[in-house]
Amino acid sequence: MRFESGWGTSGRRISASRWPLTTHHLGGCSPVTTPESDLVDGVPRTRIVIASMVGTTIEFYDFYAYATAAVTVFPHLFFPKGNPTTALLASLATFGLAFVARPLGSILFGHFGDRIGRKTTLVASLLVMGIATFLIGLLPTYHQVGLLAPALLAVMRFSQGLALGGEWSGAALLATETAKPGKRAWAAMWPQLGAPFGFLLANGVFLVLVLWLGHNNASPDLDGPFLSWGWRIPFLLSAVMVAIGLYVRLRLTETPVFARAIERGERVRTPLAEVFRNQWRQLIIGTFVMLATYTLFYVVTTWALSFGTGKKAANGGGLGIPYLEFLQLQLISVLFFAAMLPVTGYLADKFGRRVTLIVVTVGIMLYGCFFGPLLDPHSATATSTLVFLIIGMTLMGLTFGPMSAVLPELFPTNVRYTGSGIAYNAASILGAAIAPFVATWLATSYGVAWVGVYLLSAAALTLIALLVMRETRDTSLDDVGQFMP
Template sequence: MRLVHSEATAEETTAGPAGDEGSSESLRRVAVASFIGTAIEFYDFYIYGTAAALVLNQAFFPTLDPVNATLASFSTYAVAFAARPLGSIVFGHFGDRVGRKSVLVVSLLLMGLSTAFVGLLPGYATLGIWAPLLLILLRFVQGIGLGGEWGGAALLAVEHAPKKRRGLYAAFPQLGPSVGFFAATGIFWLLSASLDDAAFRSWGWRIPFLLSFLLVAVGLFVRLKISETPVFAKVMDAQEASKVPTLDVIRGHWRELLLGAGGMIVAYGLFYTATTYCLSYATGTLGISRNTMLALSLVACLFLAAGTWLAATRSDGAGRRKLILAGCGLAVVWGLVLFPLLDTESPVLVALALGGALFCMGVVYGPMGAYLPELFGTRVRYSGASLAYNLGGVLGGAVSPLIATRLQAAFGSSSVGWYVSAMAVVSLLCVLVLPETRERELA
């Protein structure tokens, strides 16, 4: 945090995008609010992925064989990704017409409460077929909430930040997923280590979901204290808000939308392959203990945070595009070594495999916090950045565990690594076509 308030020049801290919002105090508040919000919402999202890999197949799909039960569990997991573009459209519409702050409060409530209700949902043994159906519904609502979260949090940071430090301030919402994943994995690891298997599968896995009630209260307290972004306030003062932002994005920014989504594919693919799928693969196929894999995932998460912070903060000087391309190139190589390292079953090499994959993801993901918003004009920025981000999630995150499960069963683990490398190539080609944006004016 020292960089946020002590190293900024007097000009930058008093003359940000709008003069009265450029003080170091207001910038600190915005950085904290954007960070805490994304950390909470991604915690909510990630605990579902961990539960899907470890326990939801037996709790909600006990009548299926192990492979199909795992696929069914991952399918409910994928439902939220299908809902996220819808959330981008809904929240983006109001975010570009009403304002960033109020929309972020609603998305936090929707995401947090739907997550908490998963912890209260009885399993198949109690409700029969209604249990997985209600699980799918809650997961769908989760996706809608998260679909509106990232774009608003990124814009909150970027539109308040001085021009020369947009990458730095965008690093804070980008760190939210690292902290959310660390918290989600950490609490599952503590529960797995302290409870016997029967207790963990019966009720222990519900505790992380129920904690969302408390986290939502914390997030609301923080977010209600921030102001509207100065860049959007100018649009509202001039009465220039878009009437149908999503339509304007499709008409005027379809190229940035599709290429931006393509650039995000590898970030999602790396993350959900290295976490959700690898957790299921290592515990189910390789026979590595659940406690060991959760502990190794915690170590790997540190690599994600390091890559995210390093690339995001360096992007103000080196450029967003250059660092994203570097991350894609690293991911092409790492996809080929990921599963050979994992298949050794050595804890050190497994940690290296997962950590390397998440570091590559962080290098791509970190600069995206500023890059995607900078691709779009203020009138449609919420809708455009959110849609690009979440369409990339559908292509890279929703299907990755499903495709990886099928590939491994049919062709072995090495085929999953080739799949990861192929996603990295697609993202690299998309970003190559896009321009550098760090010198653009947001207004």
């Protein structure tokens, strides 16, 4: 077996010529011979890729199911008092609660990921997310138990945030720490595919339910089948998906990079303290590198859904697009998100992470200038809205793809889980948690063009961070010590 650095976990170099091929079994099928270069500790890289991608797909499915329900369900069933805008903002506030929990999740799961290992921690994060999402599907509504309903919803949403705070960095490390030399961005692209795949699954299930049961978000029927019981189905389905994810992840072994670090005696007692003591600069840079990505995604998805399906008013209001039609537009656009991830994975390996992301970030800034023309409530059409969504999701794929390589490459192995997780999820508070809320307020108070200005400003901060950051493409994950970007 050969690892990225060419050394076994015992520190002894293993010759590729001794074991050029390895035979393994797939279930009860015939033996399959796999080239040694495609194995990591006897585990096929294909299985590692599937494990990283399936897990993130499930967790993002759970997360996006809530995001969709925060616009279409929860304002009516959990926050019904006051005017519709107030109910929507209250629902979006609980949506943002998960982003407050995510840095805490990265600290909690990061501690065990850096102390115990990547595999065990990833299994735990998947369980927490699955249980919380399943329980959301069983919650009583405001009309049944009063204020207890939104309180329980907030607890479940917080738990989702904790779990996702530990999921992303663990999946990214699973991919990067087992990648072939020179192919880290390509390998790290696979868990990133979990985001668009999870989005497609979550919104696809809601689309099927709306077609089957009927639902008009502009004129909701509280006694109709969708709001009575149908909305619970996407959350209850997560139990089946989590079982599949656990089956895949329990068949993995620990990453060789982490195993070598443990053998060298590099494990620290408190990874969090080590990060803030010696890697604080990487932490700040990594957080702001992610800022534009988060802001872009939650403006183009969660806020755009509420604005696109909102009623038109004398002062502009929303676009008045039927919920079913808008959901179809989003599903089309997210295909461009998924398609761009392999492209940017290839570009980041060929030209470097920094140059690739600088070009994309400038594109995001230019995109912010077109919010007014494309989404003006007085002139926007379904076609212009689709163009807006496609451009946004294309840019999202290009900026999101390299992140699971960039952030882990900033930190040494013994605090990589904690450091990359905190940077990723701290950006979620600055970029994602407040994005739908701020965008809704700006569009209502000053017009939709100011939402574009908001996105442009976030991208400008990311551009500054990228200009400060050094290139990390050629950094060995075993050699990242006191690396200073």
